[in-house]
Amino acid sequence: MKIHPVAVNTFKEAIRDKILYVILVFSILTIGSVWLINPLSLGEFEKITKDLGLASISFFGLLISVFVGTRLVYEEIAKKTLYTILPKPVERWEFIIGKYFGLVLVLLLTIAVMTIFFFLITFFNIGEMDFNLLSAIFLTFIELGVITAIAVFFSSFTSPILSAIFTIGIFIAGHLSRDLNALAKMTESTATVVVCKILYYILPNLSNFNVRGEVVHHVPITLEYVLLSVLYGLLYCSIVLIVSIQIFKRKNF
Secondary structure, three states: OOHHHHHHHHHHHHOOOHHHHHHHHHHHHHHHOHHHHHHHOOOOHHHHHHHHHHHHHHHHHHHHHHHHHOOHHHHHHHOOOHHHHOOOOOOHHHHHHHHHHHHHHHHHHHHHHHHHHHHHHHHHHHOOOOOOHHHHHHHHHHHHHHHHHHHHHHHOOOOHHHHHHHHHHHHHHHOOHHHHHHHHHHOOOHHHHHHHHHHHHHOOOHHHHOOHHHHHOOOOOOHHHHHHHHHHHHHHHHHHHHHHHHHHHOOOO
16 A cells, blocks of 8 residues: 555645745744733633634644645646656555545644644643643544545645635534524425535534533533544545545546
8 A cells, every 4th residue: 555655745745835834833823922812801811811722723723724735636736746656556545545644644743733832821821731622622633634634625626726715615614514404493495404404414513523612611521522523523534535536536637
């Protein structure tokens, strides 16, 4: 299997991308800016520090998934490097999976950097390190893994700009999927019910991975919930990547 070399090469290419470092710097500046909010916190400084840190990790992780992930396959085609890779003993499915895991490694590294800085800021501001925040960060990583799979999916057949638009659109819609289910129960229109139900089951239910509010307010997150959310994320990623591979196999190069 040639997944490992493709993943390593993708990782090396991604960490040389200047946009990655721009996003990382902005994330660190955003997390660190909590000191500027302190005078306006009105006794909620601890909550604001945690909220801002977790939201920053999620938002800037999304930007990395979108702006790096949506160019993965397209740039290989545009630069014609793909024509030198596929004639070798590298199957197309290995190429897609390798690209995906390469970007996941980049995400893992950048989220680790942001998490370390976040915990340092939390320690200096609050005087303690709340390791319960790790459950929210871990589920954020799984959520971004799903978004990365979607970015790779669009990258396999369309341009980076359209891929970015579609991926961000699904990210937003994925956080509203529960509302679609609620709308289907409230409306009397059969067509609306059918459309809402189809979208509800097709779109990823990203709300499953958002436990930031619960963690900040010290609401316990059970191990069972985390495991079920991870299982759902892995299943959704697998389906999206399988579809991506089937589309990529049918492309003529």
